[in-house]
Amino acid sequence: xxxxxxxxxxxxxxxxxxxxxxxxxxxxxxxxxxxxxxxxxxxxxxxxxxxxxxxxxxxxxxxxxxxxxxxxxxxxxxxxxxxxxxxxxxxxxxxxxxxxxxxxxxxxxxxxxxxxxxxxxxxxxxxxxxxxxxxxxxxxxxxxxxxxxxxxxxxxxxxxxxxxxxxxxxxxxxxxxxxxxxxxxxxxxxxxxxxxxxxxxxxxxxxxxxxxxxxxxxxxxxxxxxxxxxxxxxxxxxxxxxxxxxxxxxxxxxxxxxxxxxxxxxxxxxxxxxxxxxxxxxxxxxxxxxxxxxxxxxxxxxxxxxxxxxxxxxxxxxxxxxxxxxxxxxxxxxxxxxxxxxxxxxxxxxxxxxxxxxxxxxxxxxxxxxxxxxxxxxxxxxxxxxxxxxxxxxxxxxxxxxxxxxxxxxxxxxxxxxxxxxxxxxxxxxxxxxxxxxxxxxxxxxxxxxxxxxxxxxxx
DNA sequence: TCTGGGGTCCTAGGACCC
DNA sequence: TCTGGGGTCCTAGGACCC
Numbered sequence: 001x002x003x004x005x006x007x008x009x010x011x012x013x014x015x016x017x018x019x020x021x022x023x024x025x026x027x028x029x030x031x032x033x034x035x036x037x038x039x040x041x042x043x044x045x046x047x048x049x050x051x052x053x054x055x056x057x058x059x060x061x062x063x064x065x066x067x068x069x070x071x072x073x074x075x076x077x078x079x080x081x082x083x084x085x086x087x088x089x090x091x092x093x094x095x096x097x098x099x100x101x102x103x104x105x106x107x108x109x110x111x112x113x114x115x116x117x118x119x120x121x122x123x124x125x126x127x128x129x130x131x132x133x134x135x136x137x138x139x140x141x142x143x144x145x146x147x148x149x150x151x152x153x154x155x156x157x158x159x160x161x162x163x164x165x166x167x168x169x170x171x172x173x174x175x176x177x178x179x180x181x182x183x184x185x186x187x188x189x190x191x192x193x194x195x196x197x198x199x200x201x202x203x204x205x206x207x208x209x210x211x212x213x214x215x216x217x218x219x220x221x222x223x224x225x226x227x228x229x230x231x232x233x234x235x236x237x238x239x240x241x242x243x244x245x246x247x248x249x250x251x252x253x254x255x256x257x258x259x260x261x262x263x264x265x266x267x268x269x270x271x272x273x274x275x276x277x278x279x280x281x282x283x284x285x286x287x288x289x290x291x292x293x294x295x296x297x298x299x300x301x302x303x304x305x306x307x308x309x310x311x312x313x314x315x316x317x318x319x320x321x322x323x324x325x326x327x328x329x330x331x332x333x334x335x336x337x338x339x340x341x342x343x344x345x346x347x348x349x350x351x352x353x354x355x356x357x358x359x360x361x362x363x364x365x366x367x368x369x370x371x372x373x374x375x376x377x378x379x380x381x382x383x384x385x386x387x388x389x390x391x392x393x394x395x396x397x398x399x400x401x402x403x404x405x406x407x408x409x410x411x412x413x414x415x416x417x418x419x420x421x422x423x424x425x426x427x428x429x430x431x432x433x434x435x436x437x438x439x440x441x442x443x444x445x446x447x448x449x450x451x452x453x454x455x456x457x458x459x460x
Numbered sequence: 461t462c463t464g465g466g467g468t469c470c471t472a473g474g475a476c477c478c
Numbered sequence: 479t480c481t482g483g484g485g486t487c488c489t490a491g492g493a494c495c496c
Contacts, residue, residue: 089464090464090465123461124461125461125462125463125464126464127463127464127465128464129464129465129496142496143463143464144462144463145461145462145463145464146461147461147462148461148462148463150461187495187496188467188495188496189496190496191496270494270495271493271494271495272494273493273494273495274493274494275492275493275494276493276494304471306470306471307470327468329467330467330468330469331466331467331468332466332467333465333466333467334465334466335464335465335466336464336465337463337464337465375488375489377489377490385463387491387492388490388491389489389490389491390489390490391488391489391490392488392489393487393488393489423464423465425465425466427466
């Protein structure tokens with residue numbers, strides 16, 4: 001932190017002069033901050049959608065990733081757990097409550113350690129969502145079953161997920177960022193892409209100054225740390241943000257491709273998952289450098305036209321995707337894994353209640369976002385983990401729970417349910433904004449035309 | 461006592477239309 | 479009477495991401 005240029009050093013002339021030369025405007029949306037004199041974005045003047053591609057400007061794209069976000073937020077609330085192994089788990093709240101008789105709602109910064117449940121006293125389904133770094137050193141991590149984690153680290157404390165809290169901190173750190181760099185792409189609660197290219201000071205030290213400023217501003221405002229990678233594009237920035245975790249910054253230049261990217265295993269690329277990685281390995285391609293030795297034709301022959309061509313460009317560090325500063329939701333869904341596998345013939349009542357609850361939740365989610373959708377679908381995961389989906393598209397978009405439930409039960413009828421299953425899900429897609437015109441007769445059309453008949457659960 | 465929940469995007473076949 | 483060829487929409491499944 002000793003070499004910080006911000007906030008004390010004045011803005012250099014080149015930062016603004018070139019901006020003015022390009023836009024013919026004196027930095028309309030930026031003005032010096034009264035405290036440090038650094039130009040900050042003024043939200044009241046509106047944010048640009050994206051920077052223009054400008055010859056002479058080095059594209060400087062950052063990827064910012066909060067460190068162990070959920071777990072770190074929990075540690076802010078329960079500092080007595082700091083330094084100890086803690087996992088945030090998908091266990092049901094009621095289960096956690098049973099473990100030691102203390103309701104998580106009653107925890108606070110003074111709760112003694114013995115009132116937090118530990119993995120060793122947990123029995124049931126569920127996986128880890130996030131683990132603190134102390135817990136990760138035992139080999140436990142995201143997506144691992146809680147029971148398996150209990151074997152590796154029985155003394156780890158187990159906390160329930162609290163999405164409201166995470167969303168709150170998510171908004172907070174993104175507000176901080178937007179004050180400094182207004183071109184931001186949301187890619188989840190705990191990470192964003194940023195475009196420093198034309199932000200005043202964004203080119204300084206190839207983006208290091210700006211990354212430091214953002215990192216420190218977030219820490220001062222929230223007490224949370226993050227890691228930032230800055231590179232010529234999103235592909236490389238994403239990888240760079242992992243180089244120096246936690247609380248690190250990595251700056252990647254064009255010339256660093258061979259030395260810093262090629263040695264990495266293919267799996268590190270955002271978009272190469274377990275399946276593709278297996279296939280690459282079977283072809284003798286272990287590292288990104290290996291990938292770069294293969295011809296375009298070879299890769300297309302093995303992976304298809306689109307994915308093969310994408311792999312070819314990935315190996316060369318090429319990626320010209322712009323940041324997407326807006327996105328409309330495509331679908332909304334709710335699903336749940338039961339505490340035990342259920343059978344329609346035996347568990348009709350329980351399934352009916354779960355089904356209704358899922359439809360109601362999706363309906364409320366849609367209404368909260370002022371959306372409705374034309375396609376309704378269901379998902380079943382059987383006891384053997386085979387997943388099937390069915391969906392149906394309606395003439396009119398809907399958002400009411402009973403309409404969703406009616407269409408979803410039509411879908412369920414098309415699935416053979418003589419086998420036990422572990423998960424039920426309900427989804428609405430083909431979303432469109434809800435018209436605010438209350439007079440619209442179509443708004444309740446689906447409900448009106450709904451035939452009254454027994455559905456798959458034998459209810460009316 | 462294996463294996464969550466909420467998403468996005470892609471593919472591929474069939475229906476249907478011009 | 480051989481295989482015409484676009485285009486779009488719908489559906490099911492699957493890979494991948496956080």
